[in-house]
């Protein structure tokens with residue numbers, strides 16, 4: 487399985503000028519770089535999706551940062567999986583901790599979105615992870631078990647190959663605090679175990695498990711050195727193409 491490097495651009499790139507500048511730098515950085523079989527995915531705000539798709543080469547896949555679970559109709563302000571697919575998205579981030587925090591997204595809603603994304607032929611990147619309090623009270627294992635099991639309810643075995651899981655401890659996202667490589671591997675082993683128990687080894691092995699939370703080009707080597715690591719979800723640093731592509735280069739050369 488090749489490594490997956492996902493950039494979550496969050497609520498940034500406020501104008502077409504900023505977007506053009508980003509493209510210019512991104513194209514300059516990626517051109518001629520040897521990234522092996524690393525898959526690069528950029529997730530811009532909805533408003534930029536179509537232009538990202540048209541502007542960036544096939545080498546860069548496009549993802550959204552969220553979606554609604556209904557397919558179409560009277561849902562003011564929402565975007566469906568079918569719309570994302572029709573406008574060129576391959577991936578969609580679901581259950582990001584910022585959505586859980588600011589929009590009160592719960593595990594049931596995450597599950598509805600995952601099911602709907604799979605139905606629309608999108609690859610959901612399901613974000614799970616414990617808060618600082620949950621970590622301090624030794625609830626990490628129970629929290630991520632509950633989040634993942636619920637998120638995957640109703641997903642059939644053959645569809646599992648479209649699923650990506652991102653372990654993003656909430657206390658590490660946007661903070662510059664990171665877990666140890668050992669803690670990340672512990673979470674990864676647990677996630678794989680839940681997948682194997684739920685779907686069988688053959689299917690479970692196909693699911694990439696990413697780490698996300700304050701990764702930059704200086705920390706990525708220590709955090710994700712393990713060849714078992716399937717990739718990375720990068721937030722703020724993906725806004726700086728030089729840094730983002732450097733992270734991808736390090737990951738693609740890590741085994």
Ligand code: PEP
Pocket residue numbers: 494654658659660661662698699700701719720721722723
């Ligand atoms: C994220 O938003 O998924 C993320 C990992 O953010 P950051 O890298 O900025 O911590």
